[in-house]
Amino acid sequence: MKDFNDPTGGAFGFLPLVVGVALAVLVGWSMWWVVRYIRADAMTRQSIRQAVRIRRGWKRLAPMLKLSATDKTPTALASLSNTQGKPIKPRVLVPALKVTHDMYGVIARATCLPGVGLEQFQKAAPHLADAWRCTRVAVTQDKPGQVVIRGVRLDPLKFKTEHRPTGEVPDEIARWDLGLDEYAQPVSVDLTQVPGVTVAGLPGFGKTSLINRLICDWAPSPAIQFVCADGKVSTAREGDYAHLVKRMFGFVGDDLEEANALFRRLVELRRARVSAAERILGVQSMWEVGPSAAWPLVVVIIDEAHTYFRDHKGSDPKTKKLAALAAENARLVEDLVKKGRSMGILVILATQKSTGDAIPTFIRDVCPIGLSFAQKTAEAAVAALGEDIREWPDANPINLQDRSYVGVASMNHQSQPGFTRIRTPFVSGRDSAAIAQQTAHLTADPADLLTAQLPGVDLTKSAPDNTTPPMAA
Numbered sequence: 001m002k003d004f005n006d007p008t009g010g011a012f013g014f015l016p017l018v019v020g021v022a023l024a025v026l027v028g029w030s031m032w033w034v035v036r037y038i039r040a041d042a043m044t045r046q047s048i049r050q051a052v053r054i055r056r057g058w059k060r061l062a063p064m065l066k067l068s069a070t071d072k073t074p075t076a077l078a079s080l081s082n083t084q085g086k087p088i089k090p091r092v093l094v095p096a097l098k099v100t101h102d103m104y105g106v107i108a109r110a111t112c113l114p115g116v117g118l119e120q121f122q123k124a125a126p127h128l129a130d131a132w133r134c135t136r137v138a139v140t141q142d143k144p145g146q147v148v149i150r151g152v153r154l155d156p157l158k159f160k161t162e163h164r165p166t167g168e169v170p171d172e173i174a175r176w177d178l179g180l181d182e183y184a185q186p187v188s189v190d191l192t193q194v195p196g197v198t199v200a201g202l203p204g205f206g207k208t209s210l211i212n213r214l215i216c217d218w219a220p221s222p223a224i225q226f227v228c229a230d231g232k233v234s235t236a237r238e239g240d241y242a243h244l245v246k247r248m249f250g251f252v253g254d255d256l257e258e259a260n261a262l263f264r265r266l267v268e269l270r271r272a273r274v275s276a277a278e279r280i281l282g283v284q285s286m287w288e289v290g291p292s293a294a295w296p297l298v299v300v301i302i303d304e305a306h307t308y309f310r311d312h313k314g315s316d317p318k319t320k321k322l323a324a325l326a327a328e329n330a331r332l333v334e335d336l337v338k339k340g341r342s343m344g345i346l347v348i349l350a351t352q353k354s355t356g357d358a359i360p361t362f363i364r365d366v367c368p369i370g371l372s373f374a375q376k377t378a379e380a381a382v383a384a385l386g387e388d389i390r391e392w393p394d395a396n397p398i399n400l401q402d403r404s405y406v407g408v409a410s411m412n413h414q415s416q417p418g419f420t421r422i423r424t425p426f427v428s429g430r431d432s433a434a435i436a437q438q439t440a441h442l443t444a445d446p447a448d449l450l451t452a453q454l455p456g457v458d459l460t461k462s463a464p465d466n467t468t469p470p471m472a473a
């Protein structure tokens with residue numbers, strides 16, 4: 001019954017209930033954390049403890065690192081309550097910090113303050129790394145008024161990872177998931193509108209595994225077709241692509257003449273597509289409408305590319321013929337890289353050779369994305385990634401020669417300055433074989449798809465750019 005003499009209106013009657021609810025929430029929250037902690041692996045537990053330490057120490061650490069601001073203007077409340085006219089102490093503002101964790105370390109989000117923004121946090125990053133006991137700390141800004149501080153306790157580049165392809169059609173066409181960067185953030189590149197990619201590196205450091213992943217992730221899409229020239233083998237039954245060949249509409253080994261015929265066939269496909277684009281797609285660039293099963297993105301993989309381009313020196317007829325074939329191969333591949341993009345042709349060139357002629361510079365320089373696994377010399381790194389790598393010593397692939405860096409590559413992307421180091425995952429031969437088997441029925445020759453859509457039309461005649469290069473002597 002309501003007590004009309006109680007001036008609090010009976011509010012204290014609810015106090016036990018409120019306290020009870022608050023305690024229940026606290027116990028529930030603590031239990032949730034304990035369960036989370038117990039279920040986590042050893043590395044994640046360390047990160048949880050690290051995150052707790054960071055939260056606890058932040059109020060003291062921030063002013064020491066000049067990551068605080070002093071507000072000298074008294075608040076309205078302080079002015080009102082200051083009846084004795086004493087000087088009011090300025091307030092020290094500390095950025096609010098929210099910290100989450102993962103197995104490698106912590107991700108903290110801090111609010112900016114007047115005079116304390118991205119620049120100040122970036123300057124303080126080495127000291128934050130020391131105070132938080134991190135191998136490295138990076139500060140970025142993902143929205144105004146807030147910075148993201150990524151601290152890694154362990155070097156993500158040194159932890160081997162594995163990727164198991166799902167066999168599902170990718171959500172986004174032409175997105176290449178590469179792995180994790182040095183801050184354990186996922187790295188992927190958009191290969192739409194990209195004419196070519198180069199992949200270099202010492203033997204056995206992960207080039208093939210990287211390309212395997214691309215094929216396995218993309219193979220379930222009928223809008224993508226693959227073709228391969230592998231200079232390391234003589235037949236498709238040998239080597240790294242033996243199990244993937246089922247998902248390829250063409251394959252050649254180290255025979256220069258056969259490779260030449262394949263490259264010519266692809267250049268002819270490019271020309272036929274140029275003449276058919278308006279009629280079939282209604283636009284001049286495939287990327288305006290995107291690839292489809294009828295007009296698929298053609299991924300041309302040229303592995304051990306130096307086999308096809310290397311200079312053959314000698315005056316005997318056989319050597320002369322090889323030299324002419326190699327020169328023509330380079331011209332044909334240059335054509336594909338320079339003119340294939342808008343027609344939906346993407347060329348991926350891989351090589352373990354570390355000299356400038358492995359992938360001719362006139363081809364390398366038109367490939368906007370370059371990746372290099374370990375290299376032995378500075379010159380080899382330049383041959384793989386261009387002159388700029390000299391200015392980025394931390395990312396130079398000559399520092400990746402330790403076996404713990406098998407699977408780690410340095411990448412440059414023409415749209416961004418600098419280089420990113422990436423831990424790429426291992427893809428097992430068994431998994432890629434299974435994907436190739438499951439998706440083999442999707443394999444189709446893009447030239448046949450084209451003629452099926454325009455029966456009776458001679459696309460080689462109507463092509464505006466129909467001068468097929470002369471056959472090698």
Ligand SMILES: Nc1ncnc2c1ncn2[C@@H]1O[C@H](COP(=O)(O)OP(=O)(O)OP(=O)(O)O)[C@@H](O)[C@H]1O
Binds near residue numbers: 424427
């Ligand atoms: N991303 C990776 N993570 C861990 N280990 C890897 C990775 N990639 C490759 N490896 C290991 O290295 C071995 C060689 O890899 P891969 O065949 O991809 O090298 P490669 O650079 O293509 O060599 P080559 O130039 O001789 O063809 C693999 O069998 C595997 O044991």
